[in-house]
Amino acid sequence: MLALLQRVGLNRGLFAGSSRAWLVVGTAAWVLRTARRLSQPSEEVVFRQVLGPGESVRIDHTAVTRSGAPVKVRRRR
Numbered sequence: 001m002l003a004l005l006q007r008v009g010l011n012r013g014l015f016a017g018s019s020r021a022w023l024v025v026g027t028a029a030w031v032l033r034t035a036r037r038l039s040q041p042s043e044e045v046v047f048r049q050v051l052g053p054g055e056s057v058r059i060d061h062t063a064v065t066r067s068g069a070p071v072k073v074r075r076r077r
């Protein structure tokens with residue numbers, strides 16, 4: 001919703017009719033979106049290593065129950 005308000009507000013405030021009210025709405029939406037993005041924690045790097053020639057990386061995920069036992073997962077065909 002904020003992205004839509006930002007886009008519409010800045011377009012109507014700067015280009016289509018130059019409305020000051022729409023410019024304020026667009027600027028406020030931009031400030032709110034930027035503040036929300038900056039307040040979220042950044043992603044943490046868990047593992048980093050340089051790969052040599054012929055090396056590869058395999059990322060695997062196993063579903064487990066609350067007790068830690070693996071879950072049998074049927075593949076859809």
